[in-house]
Amino acid sequence: MADPREVREVLADLRAEGEEVDGLVAGLPEAEWGRATPAVGWSIAHQIAHLLWTDERAVRSAVDPEGFAREAQAALTAPETFVDEGAERGARLAPAELLARWRAGRAELLEVLAGRPRGEKLPWYGPPMSVASMATGRLMETWAHGQDVADALGVRRVPTARLRHVARIGVRARGYAYAVHGLTPPAEEFRVELTGPGGEAWVFGPEDAAQRVSGPALDFCLLVTQRAHRDDVSLVAVGADAERWLGIAQSFAGPAGPGRAPGEVVRR
Secondary structure, eight states: OOOHHHHHHHHHHHHHHHHHHHHHHTTOOGGGGGOBOSSTTOBHHHHHHHHHHHHHHHHHHHHOHHHHHHHHHHHTTSTTTHHHHHHHHHHTSOHHHHHHHHHHHHHHHHHHHHTSOTTOEEOOSSSOEEHHHHHHHHHHHHHHHHHHHHHHHTOOOOOOTTHHHHHHHHHHTHHHHHHHTTOOOOSSOOEEEEEOTTSOEEEESOTTOSSEEEEEHHHHHHHHTTSSOGGGSOOEEESHHHHHHHHHOOOSSSSOOOOOOTTOSOOO
């Protein structure tokens, strides 16, 4: 069960992450919202619309779990398209309306999650999630789709300690990444040793694990959110299973995406 302080901290980080991405798009001319991002077929408007759509789904999960469950069941009959359809609907809005709705949705989500009782599990498209896990998942998505916006605009964002939330999901989702590819995950635990933006060490897994991954936290987060190809990150894998995991890693629920091709995104 998550500590109330942990919930408050992740909600504060979720708020900050949303505000950072908001800053990327707040002053964009209307025509720029149609600019293509590295996600095939998705403009900047699609990226923000997806965040709006997912935040709205998270709110419904908390306030109307039965209604959400029915909606999720219907959506999962078309697992390859329902996310794109949600983004497409939002992307048709005028940019000013889309931005206003996303801001309102972010505020509502923070308020709703802050008010949920301790220990509650919220339904989602995968296993049910605690309030802390839901907030962490929303932060991960906000950061990842914000990266698509930044890449489209040629903006280099300064990495923050909030990446620890993204890294933690990436580590915890290892078994899921194997399952999505129809593979059986190795039974043994892995050791992941990352260097945070301020030089701090973020470690996961037993110290004596044979399968190991190490490198910059930013690179790990880009990889597990499929915002960078394995060839374009400075991660070191020790062990065949660790290397295989880095080739299929994903931190998000749903089918494995195509990811990025080698050298597709150049970040200066």
